Amino acid sequence: MSIAAYLREIGRGKDGARALSRAQAFDLMSQLLDGQLSDLEKGGFALAMRIKGETPEELAGFMDAVVPRTLPLQAPSSAIVLPSYNGARKLPNLTPLLAGLLAREGVPVLVHGPLTDATRTTSAQVFDALGWAVATTPAEAERPWSQQRPVFMPISALHPSLAQLLALRSVLGLRNSGHTLAKLLPAVPGALRVVNHTHPEYAISLGDFLNQTGATAMLLRGTEGEPVADARRLPTLKCFVNGVMEDALTLEGEGGSLAKLPDLPTEIDAATTARTIQAMLEGHQPVPEPITRQVQSLLALRQRLH
Incomplete structure (x- = not known):
């Protein structure tokens, strides 16, 4: 699945870019982490977000995708x-x-x-x-x-x-x-x-x-x-x-x-x-x-x- 629609939102420069919703950010990051994107798409995402900057809602959506893919660890008490x-x-x-x-x-x-x-x-x-x-x-x-x-x-x-x-x-x-x-x-x-x-x-x-x-x-x-x-x-x-x-x-x-x-x-x-x-x-x-x-x-x- 292409992320072109997302890149069009976030890739319009610092003043023209629009933020993704939490659900959209989750979907984009899920595709990226699961290896579904081309190198060109990964680079486009990285540069677009670098210029635009992440909103708290986007970070929350990205993290929704990141957390389930983390190696499961269990500490004996609060770590x-x-x-x-x-x-x-x-x-x-x-x-x-x-x-x-x-x-x-x-x-x-x-x-x-x-x-x-x-x-x-x-x-x-x-x-x-x-x-x-x-x-x-x-x-x-x-x-x-x-x-x-x-x-x-x-x-x-x-x-x-x-x-x-x-x-x-x-x-x-x-x-x-x-x-x-x-x-x-x-x-x-x-x-x-x-x-x-x-x-x-x-x-x-x-x-x-x-x-x-x-x-x-x-x-x-x-x-x-x-x-x-x-x-x-x-x-x-x-x-x-x-x-x-x-x-x-x-x-x-x-x-x-x-x-x-x-x-x-x-x-x-x-x-x-x-x-x-x-x-x-x-x-x-x-x-x-x-x-x-x-x-x-x-x-x-x-x-x-x-």
């Missing part, structure tokens, strides 16, 4: 999901630190994303350097969770068809809707999601999506696109419970000039990052205060899942 798709470019990737701090509190933590990136240090590489589990099946995730260890799962195992959509970036040179969907993916049923954005305008659209879909999640401007708070200064942590932002749980970001820089390495390679994280987890080096506050906020928010 926290950390999407890790950007990696480290200038600062150490401390997403595994956040995962480790939460896991030692007895929380099943799933980190998902790519295994490698040509220009960045991925969470998967840091996990490997720490000797932590990289799982590709539900059974492989169970043992680390039982040992209070976080689990990393590559998107290629968690959602192969979504991984193929992400792979269009290497051909087109641009991100597409798949990257937004990956960061919103409810990878474990009933989990608390940490949703991060890089550009301020996404704070609005992603917040609207969380509201419209009744999600329990934390929304923040991530560190270089990662779901961990900036070690230098606390960003605003918006906490949503069943789609409603809770002022009592939300933490306002820090302003003004930095009074003190945390003790972080200048190197961002996986081995150096792993040594730093291990030192923090063992108490030999202080955990940056913004990350400690993020952990506390997530634990409080997780209580609202019960």
Whole structure:
């Protein structure tokens, strides 16, 4: 079945394009994920949506198609999901630190994303350097969770068809809707999601999506696109419970000039990052205060899942 009718709606440029309904978005994404579209149609969709931008209703429809095609996972208790798709470019990737701090509190933590990136240090590489589990099946995730260890799962195992959509970036040179969907993916049923954005305008659209879909999640401007708070200064942590932002749980970001820089390495390679994280987890080096506050906020928010 052709998606030409949908492309005519979304492909008229930033000002002329019209949004799809939730049902139309579901149908389009279902065809894409099931391999029913040509490469030309996939490219047309990716570029059209990149120019137009997704509405919350379109994201909800896309997600309606994405969720049933996700590898089924079952955590022993309410999990926290950390999407890790950007990696480290200038600062150490401390997403595994956040995962480790939460896991030692007895929380099943799933980190998902790519295994490698040509220009960045991925969470998967840091996990490997720490000797932590990289799982590709539900059974492989169970043992680390039982040992209070976080689990990393590559998107290629968690959602192969979504991984193929992400792979269009290497051909087109641009991100597409798949990257937004990956960061919103409810990878474990009933989990608390940490949703991060890089550009301020996404704070609005992603917040609207969380509201419209009744999600329990934390929304923040991530560190270089990662779901961990900036070690230098606390960003605003918006906490949503069943789609409603809770002022009592939300933490306002820090302003003004930095009074003190945390003790972080200048190197961002996986081995150096792993040594730093291990030192923090063992108490030999202080955990940056913004990350400690993020952990506390997530634990409080997780209580609202019960």
